[in-house]
Amino acid sequence: MPDPFALDDDPPLLPARDVPVSGPWLQGLNPEQLQAVTTTEGPVLVLSGAGTGKTKVLTSRLAHILANHKAQPWACLAVTFTNRSAREMRERVGQLIGPVADGVWLGTFHSIAVRILRRHAEAVGLAANFTILDSDDQVRLIKQILTDEGIDWRKWPPQAVLSAIQRWKDRGLGPDKVAGEPAGEFAAGRLKDLYRLYQERLKLLNACDFGDLLLHCLTLFLTRAEILDEYQSRFRYILVDEYQDTNVAQYLWLRLLAQKHRNICCVGDDDQSIYSWRGAEVGNILRFESDFPGAAVIRLERNYRSTPTILAAASALIANNQGRLGKTLRPGLDGGQGDPIRVRSVWDGVEEARLVAGDIDSAWRAGEKLSSMAILVRAGFQTREFEERLIGMGIPYKVIGGPRFYERAEIRDAMAYVRLVVSPDDGLAFERVVNLPKRGLGDAALQAVHALSRARSISLFEAARLLIETDELKPKPRQALAGFITDIMRWRDQLEALPHGELAALILDQSGYLDMWKRDKAPDAAGRVENLTELVSAIEEFESLQSFLEHVALVMENDEKAEGDRVVVMTLHGAKGLEFDTVFLPGWEEGVFPHSRALDEGGAKGLEEERRLAYVGLTRAKKRVLISFAANRRIYNQWQNNLPSRFVDELPEHAVHRQADKGLYAGGGSYAKQAAKPQPLWDTVKRPGPEGGFRVGERVFHQKFGAGSVIEIDGDKLEIAFDKAGMKKVLDSFVEKTG
Numbered sequence: 001m002p003d004p005f006a007l008d009d010d011p012p013l014l015p016a017r018d019v020p021v022s023g024p025w026l027q028g029l030n031p032e033q034l035q036a037v038t039t040t041e042g043p044v045l046v047l048s049g050a051g052t053g054k055t056k057v058l059t060s061r062l063a064h065i066l067a068n069h070k071a072q073p074w075a076c077l078a079v080t081f082t083n084r085s086a087r088e089m090r091e092r093v094g095q096l097i098g099p100v101a102d103g104v105w106l107g108t109f110h111s112i113a114v115r116i117l118r119r120h121a122e123a124v125g126l127a128a129n130f131t132i133l134d135s136d137d138q139v140r141l142i143k144q145i146l147t148d149e150g151i152d153w154r155k156w157p158p159q160a161v162l163s164a165i166q167r168w169k170d171r172g173l174g175p176d177k178v179a180g181e182p183a184g185e186f187a188a189g190r191l192k193d194l195y196r197l198y199q200e201r202l203k204l205l206n207a208c209d210f211g212d213l214l215l216h217c218l219t220l221f222l223t224r225a226e227i228l229d230e231y232q233s234r235f236r237y238i239l240v241d242e243y244q245d246t247n248v249a250q251y252l253w254l255r256l257l258a259q260k261h262r263n264i265c266c267v268g269d270d271d272q273s274i275y276s277w278r279g280a281e282v283g284n285i286l287r288f289e290s291d292f293p294g295a296a297v298i299r300l301e302r303n304y305r306s307t308p309t310i311l312a313a314a315s316a317l318i319a320n321n322q323g324r325l326g327k328t329l330r331p332g333l334d335g336g337q338g339d340p341i342r343v344r345s346v347w348d349g350v351e352e353a354r355l356v357a358g359d360i361d362s363a364w365r366a367g368e369k370l371s372s373m374a375i376l377v378r379a380g381f382q383t384r385e386f387e388e389r390l391i392g393m394g395i396p397y398k399v400i401g402g403p404r405f406y407e408r409a410e411i412r413d414a415m416a417y418v419r420l421v422v423s424p425d426d427g428l429a430f431e432r433v434v435n436l437p438k439r440g441l442g443d444a445a446l447q448a449v450h451a452l453s454r455a456r457s458i459s460l461f462e463a464a465r466l467l468i469e470t471d472e473l474k475p476k477p478r479q480a481l482a483g484f485i486t487d488i489m490r491w492r493d494q495l496e497a498l499p500h501g502e503l504a505a506l507i508l509d510q511s512g513y514l515d516m517w518k519r520d521k522a523p524d525a526a527g528r529v530e531n532l533t534e535l536v537s538a539i540e541e542f543e544s545l546q547s548f549l550e551h552v553a554l555v556m557e558n559d560e561k562a563e564g565d566r567v568v569v570m571t572l573h574g575a576k577g578l579e580f581d582t583v584f585l586p587g588w589e590e591g592v593f594p595h596s597r598a599l600d601e602g603g604a605k606g607l608e609e610e611r612r613l614a615y616v617g618l619t620r621a622k623k624r625v626l627i628s629f630a631a632n633r634r635i636y637n638q639w640q641n642n643l644p645s646r647f648v649d650e651l652p653e654h655a656v657h658r659q660a661d662k663g664l665y666a667g668g669g670s671y672a673k674q675a676a677k678p679q680p681l682w683d684t685v686k687r688p689g690p691e692g693g694f695r696v697g698e699r700v701f702h703q704k705f706g707a708g709s710v711i712e713i714d715g716d717k718l719e720i721a722f723d724k725a726g727m728k729k730v731l732d733s734f735v736e737k738t739g
Helices: 031-038 054-067 083-097 099-103 109-124 135-148 158-170 191-204 210-223 225-234 248-258 308-318 349-365 380-392 409-422 427-433 443-456 460-467 475-493 500-510 513-519 525-540 545-555 596-618 671-676
Strands: 044-048 076-080 105-108 237-240 264-268 296-300 341-348 373-377 397-399 567-571 580-585 621-635 638-641 656-660 699-702 706-714 717-722 726-731 735-737
Touching: 031 054, 031 296, 044 054, 054 076, 054 083, 054 099, 054 237, 054 264, 076 083, 076 109, 083 099, 083 105, 105 109, 109 210, 109 225, 109 248, 135 158, 135 191, 158 191, 158 210, 158 248, 210 225, 210 248, 225 248, 237 248, 248 264, 308 341, 308 596, 308 621, 341 349, 349 373, 349 380, 349 580, 349 621, 373 380, 380 397, 380 525, 380 567, 409 427, 409 475, 409 500, 409 513, 409 525, 409 545, 427 460, 443 460, 443 475, 460 475, 475 500, 500 513, 500 525, 500 545, 513 525, 525 545, 580 596, 699 717
Parallel strands: 044 264, 044 296, 076 105, 076 237, 237 264, 341 621, 341 656, 373 567, 373 580, 397 567, 580 621
Antiparallel strands: 621 638, 699 706, 699 735, 706 717, 717 726
């Protein structure tokens, strides 16, 4: 067998078989899947709905091409988005036809691009042994450039500059192509210059970042016709997975490679395009037929995952989108209609978490595995109430795609401020926030604080207080450190004067920490602001900052690394490609889902992407879906009234069972009419207590303090002797009867 890595001469094509060979790769395919596998010539778009077997189609198609000698393995290019998908495809094709599949050019966009660039690096000004910088190296390089150019990198964070540059690279735009691109006032209006300087510095270092891999390939193909022709001739068959997630650079790269043979097969689902914030362009899949005239469009609509009821709801919901090619999911297996989708209206987020955790506990006790159940939220800040409720009930869980709420960096930073105000001798908290946000305290100043602390056997905070009264430090760092000490002492003096939730908000505001994230232009910055807002709401539920910190310490005992059966908690974005028997979809409220930021920034397109995200959530479920929305949520120490999500009213009535607490709207009307009403849909003055109220001696449960007995009743205030937390005064709206 010729060397599959030799590119000097295209290996000869084995003669195609006169009669197509059948094999295990064609077994078990439905008619649409079989058509997608065997339609090998010309451009093909396979619209593969959720749960319709796209991976099976891709692997079977590649096996069919190779088994019938339509091309040598090294004349086939198969592109995926993740290394995991590439490994899975190679393994499955190998199982079907043997080791011949090893010669296929199969990998991610980036891995294929690296392979090409290593051979032609000099054509784009690099040596073949170029380095690919990781994110930390990129940040350091941008910081150096900002410093050299006299731009304050504290005001214009390097991560934000990199994000802006990456957006240009995702669109296939090099520094010479952005001349007409708007840059605004960001980075003092010099963003384009910084991009040019960044690329020049990368070449001096013989390095590139991940965005460069496709960008350099495009430059290579567009400036060296002979190189483009070499790869166009080589790749007789091109297969692309998750085509709806391609960005402009990836789209252009694929179009160039496919121009000669035109045997390109793209598999994707326009209804699951949910990554525009990463640069994905749903328009790439929508215009496939115009890009490749005469293309065959094959729709895979037989879903082998979900019940007919779930499929009917998902199809009805997504049909409200205008920007789609259109398909309707239908069941691929006989198994009855399945349970209706339960849509529940609840009073607030605490009640929502209680009901969800209660359902999980009941199913668990009935014998269902916890790992078969998932809570899928729109935004990361929503996980907190569910995490705390699950811990309180002793239900094991794991957060996928990100750290648990109290493990997130911004939450740890904010809590370090709180810890330092409560206990100034907390040296770890002092180290974490003394120069966060940046106050101009260099290593020398901090080393002086540590040295005095060790010499006197005193806390870092006390050492800092002593240093600012001397001339040990230079004027600027001494002034910065003095300001920090003054702030901590001022907030500490307000521990008794201000409500602790209000004080926490004040600390985040006056320290500049919250503003630091508000000014940050990185894609995840807005989510971090939401998490900090949620933290303040969490603090407000406790009697003091000290009791809150004790609670968090107990929460963190839930060991994430422990093995065993666990409920999955994750965002909807992270859930794509996964499946569960039961899916809980909380927070279906206007402003939360669809998210207000998506609507503000994306308009109609943003709304359609949010609806696609809802579609993804529904189709993760195999048997049951439980949607909930709250009439009220506490945002930054204030109760906020919420309309139910418009998506709730887009669900077909025949597939839905609606439930609502007394006095709450259950959904099912017209969103437009309800949104136009000037009056609220429910009374939000006070959350109603249980029927009949409470009685002295009655056993109750509080989400934070656990079980206890009512000792005294004063209107809506209860004095309760909690079994573990002792005597506490709480509002009756946060207590439930246990029997």
